[in-house]
Amino acid sequence: MSDFEIKILDANDAADFRSIRLSALAKAPAMFGSSYALEAAKPLSFFESCLANAKVFAAFQGQKIIGLAVFSQEQSTKLSHKAQLSSVFVEPEYQQQGVAGQLLQAVINYSKMHVEQILLTVAADNAPAVHLYKNFGFQLYGIEAKALKDTDRYIDEILMKLFLARI
Template structure:
C-alpha cells in the first residue's frame, strides 16, 4: 500500500532540463489558477515549446518541491547581473499546488532559495500581490521585510493590483536572517 502524498518525506532540489515537462505543467497550472500573482500570462507561456522550458531550467536556478516523486511546488532564483546590482537577487515564480499547501512546502522552498542566495548575494528580493495574504505571511515568517509598494503595478481585465516589495538581507549587506 502506497502512503498518501502528505505522508512521504518532502524533497527540494534544483530542477534540470530533464524536468522541463513537469516544470511546464506546474508553471502553466500556476498561471491558469492564479493569473493575478504573476507578471507573465498563461497565453504567453502556453505557446512556448518544451525546448523553451528546457532552456529556462538550464539557464536559471529553479527549485522544485517534491512529495512522493510528484512536483508540487517551484521557486526561482535570479541574480542581478549589473556591476552595481550583482549583490542582489530575486526570488520569482513561487507556486505550491493546492494539495501541498499548508504542509510547510512553501516555507521549505523559500528557505531553499534563501540558503542558495545567502552564499551568493547580500540581498534577496521578491514582489508579491498585496491581496495574497498567505504568501505575505509565509515571506514574513521566512524573514523577509516589506520595504515598498508598487501601486497599481499589475493590471488584468481592467483591475489593478498593488505589489508589495520585500527583501531579506544576509551578512554585511544588512541584518542577518532571523530564525
C-alpha cells in the first residue's frame, strides 16, 4: 500500500485523533489500558491535551485517518534520553499492508534526532506486533506478568527496547 501519508498531529487534528483512538479502543480493547466507554465520555479538550503532551504520528489515506502511534519523551534530565512508544493501531481493513511499518519507521526516524532509546510494551499474545517490533530491531528485556486485566482475564506484556545511534 503506498497511497497513504504519515504526519504528526497537532491540536487542530484533535477530532481525527479522537476518532482513531476510539476506534482502537472499540476494535482492540484487550490491547489497551483504557476503555472505549471511559474515553468516549471525554471532551475534545482531553484529546487536545494528549496531542500537546506527545508526538502523535498518524497514517492517512486521503482525508481518512487509518492508523496511529504515540511517541512520549521523558521530561526529567536523567530520563530525557528515552521515549515511550504506545497506542500503535491500524484499522483492521488496512492491516497487513505496510501501514504499521511506515508508522514505526516514521517514529524511529524522528526519535533518532531526539532520544537514544525507545521503549514499548506489547501484549504477549499479539504475535504480529511482536514480530514487527523485532524486525525493526527492538529487543525483549522483560515480561510483566498480568500487566492488564480484562474482566477476569489477565494479559502479560512484553517489554521491548530499541537503542538508537544518536546524531
